[in-house]
Amino acid sequence: MRRHIAAVSAATLLGLACATGVAQAKPASLYAPSAMVLTVAQGEDQATVVRASTLSCAPTAQGTHPDPQAACADLAATAGSLDTLLAAPDSNRACPMHYDPVTVTADGVWQGKRIAWKHTFSNACTMSATLNGNSVFAF
Secondary structure, eight states, rough: HHHHHHHHHHHHHHHHHHOOOOOOOOOOOOSOOEEEEEEEEEESSSOOOEEEEEEOOOSSSSSSOHHHHHHHHHHTTTOOOOOOOOOOOTTTOOOOOOOOOOEEEEEEEEEEEEEEEEESSSSHHHHHHTTOOOOOTEE
């Protein structure tokens, strides 16, 4: 008798599940999110933001960045390691040796992974010479 009740209960639950449909987890998008806020701040503590820009790279490049397509391409070339943006400074460019720090940050998500990156340069000229050739912080 118990087996019969268990079988009827299981069949009833299976029938209800089929009739009402089973909820399935589906991703909201086929693309891993890639969106961040980029800042350039005067000083080491990021307290005085001079410029800021938003950048979203998936599914299309967009945001307040002046060239989102180029910035997304440069970020894609980093494979998620933003330290690779820090190329050797342009040897043809001479920068003054004074200390007036500039800090750049990237906060958000890159291909589904949380990013909180920051780098401080000794001055704006050094920042420009080091980031020469990529458009991520060219805003």
